[in-house]
Amino acid sequence: MYKSFARDPRWWRIPLIILVLTLVPDLSWKSGDPLLKKIRTRDFLQVITRNTPTTYYQGRQGPTGFEFELVRRFADHLGVSLAIDTTESIDDVLTIVRQGDADLGAAALPMGPIPSGIHYSRPILELQPLVVYRRDLPPVRDPEDLIGRKVGVIRHSGASQALRELQRQLPELGWRESTGVEVADLLHMIENGELDAAVIYAHQFKLNRLFYPGVEDGFTLGESLSLVWAVPASEGLGLLREVNRFLDKLRRENILHDLVDRYFGHDDYLEYVGARLFIRHVQKRLPQYESAFKEAARRTGIDWKLLAALGYQESHWKPRATSPTGVRGLMMLTQPTAKQMGIKNRLDPLQSIDGGSRYLVSVKERLQPEIREPDRTWMALAAYNVGLGHLYDAQKIAEIRGGDPYSWADVRDSLPLLQKREWYSKGNYGYARGGEPVIYVRNIRRYYEILNYVSRSQQQFYQLNQRSPNAQEESQLFDIVPPVL
Structure with a gap:
């Protein structure tokens, strides 16, 4: 090693x-x-x-x-x-x-x-070089695993220096480097087979890994930079x-x-199958309901992509979804909630999106005015899942524990305690499966991040379905750093 x-x-x-x-x-x-x-x-x-x-x-x-x-x-x-x-x-x-x-x-x-x-x-900020590789390859866990692989790096990024230092001990190592690519380009090329691996920074991979589920982290390389x-x-x-x-x-x-x-700071991410499935549904299912989400956004002032992420978490954008507890439709409304929102047919996707969006707004409006954005949105989503009463109890627990009841980070840490008698007995609404809204909000935020990424212009980022460079273009894009045998 x-x-x-x-x-x-x-x-x-x-x-x-x-x-x-x-x-x-x-x-x-x-x-x-x-x-x-x-x-x-x-x-x-x-x-x-x-x-x-x-x-x-x-x-x-x-x-x-x-x-x-x-x-x-x-x-x-x-x-x-x-x-x-x-x-x-x-x-x-x-x-x-x-x-x-x-x-x-x-x-x-x-x-x-x-x-x-x-x-x-x-x-x-600390910059830790990290080797990442295509998930369908044998695991890349040691420097020797890079020998013979097509490895890419951004020239003069600092990560390229880590490879040069490694080559002093592994002279048979070679790679490709370019000033004309960014991290998203390297990850896209790995996922589409144009590269086998790349050296980027750990925080860059953490930020981008949602959008490239076919790329896996291998091992840290050398000492961290700044x-x-x-x-x-x-x-x-x-x-x-x-x-x-x-x-x-x-x-x-x-x-x-x-x-x-x-x-x-996100240290959790959608597992590979879930992320791949979501991207496929973005391409196949979302177009049927995108205009409805955008119309709901115009009426409520909530970003349509956040509403779409909520809908995916609830039903995977299936308009006839039904749970064992009786919630139904694309936004999975209960019968009382549908009645409150004036929704007559929960299985109608347009009505469901409209009702679910307005209900989310009503939840946000009932939160304490001291809660600022974006925490207000995360708490409203948690309440959409677990109910406002249980959210209020989690806020109370956060305060008892010396935290801030208006901070999502502190309330998020307190929600799972609603599963323990010693804590839920201190509230007004009793037991709740408090771990679920934490995962629920986390997933919605990740789906939302992916939708934001996909919607950015092609001039800024590679799109998830964009064509990779062909072999001739790649040869012009990268300079080859050969082994020094």
């Missing part, structure tokens, strides 16, 4: 540089640091990034992404507006920053030997100090931890 590999001897300079910059007094504002002064004069921060799920993309409510969220907060910290430009590769990002055409590069940049003309910020930001070295140290002060503040206040958890 290869647990660690030799590091570039220049890397010891990085923590020393950071320490020196920490100890030097911050006189940037008083001395009129040129770049900070320029940013304040023009009243906006110019950021260069890449269009990827972990950095920046256009979501359903506008720009989003982990690093976008951070740079937006940094612009607010400086008291200026934010201007975002995108480019294709890490090399391009560093070149643009070095030339002074951007104030800040925030694009999943790995800390490594510091390029000329660039300063790196403090570490923001995600950093880049600023131009030619403009003084003022902006670098301000970036580091900002990041330190986020870390002290646990804001950085919360953002990392929000974007990369």
Whole structure:
């Protein structure tokens, strides 16, 4: 087993540089640091990034992404507006920053030997290289399992450096690398047989694994790196100090931890068969009901994809579904709920979608006003499943345990306790199978994520059914790094 590999001897300079910059007094504002002064004069921060799920993309409510969220907060910290430009590769990002055409590069940049003309910020996020491979291959558990395989990697991503370090001990290892691909491209190529494996980062796989159920994680490769930001070295140290002060503040206040958890904290995922089945039903069943979900969204203000995810969790989009307890239809309404919503035929999919959507709204409206989004939506979904009374009891238990009754994370941890007498006896509504709404909400959120992914434009991400490059295109896309025998 290869647990660690030799590091570039220049890397010891990085923590020393950071320490020196920490100890030097911050006189940037008083001395009129040129770049900070320029940013304040023009009243906006110019950021260069890449269009990827972990950095920046256009979501359903506008720009989003982990690093976008951070740079937006940094612009607010400086008291200026934010201007975002995108480019294709890490090399391009560093070149643009070095030339002074951007104030800040925030694009999943790995800390490594510091390029000329660039300063790196403090570490923001740990980057652990991870080998992933096609699920129908023999398990890839050790570096030797990569020999003879078609392995892809993004050049200069840091993950490629891990392969170069491994090749020193495994000279027969070769791979393909390119600046013209992103993580989603590599995973798509693995799932469709164009590649056997790839080296990406663990958090990237966690974020994307829902959309590529045919890709499996193999083993971590080498030591972890750090995600950093880049600023131009030619403009003084003022902006670098301000970036580091900002990041330190986020870390002290646990804001950085919360953002990392929000974007990369999901440690559970749909098992392979379930994810594959869902994708097939998205292609075959959902088109019959998509317009009905969109109409319900117009009436209720709830994203149609969330309503569709709820419907799939309830019935797999089967309009005549019936449970042993008597709930029926695509949205699985009880008879009293259907009557309350004015639904005459629960087996009519249009009526069921309309009634279920309006019922979800009515549940949300009955929650305490202190509950903010997105927690309000997750609690409403839990109540759709287990009932408002049991949700209220779980909130009470959360408070007894010292948690926040208005936080989904704390209520989620308390719901399973409704199965234990010592806890459900403290509430008003008795026993409940409290573990079920936790799984229920988790699944809906995953289905919702997949639907959001599928609906993004082809210019941003590969679609799940998009054609892979042919052999000629692939040969032009990747540079081959051969074995060194």
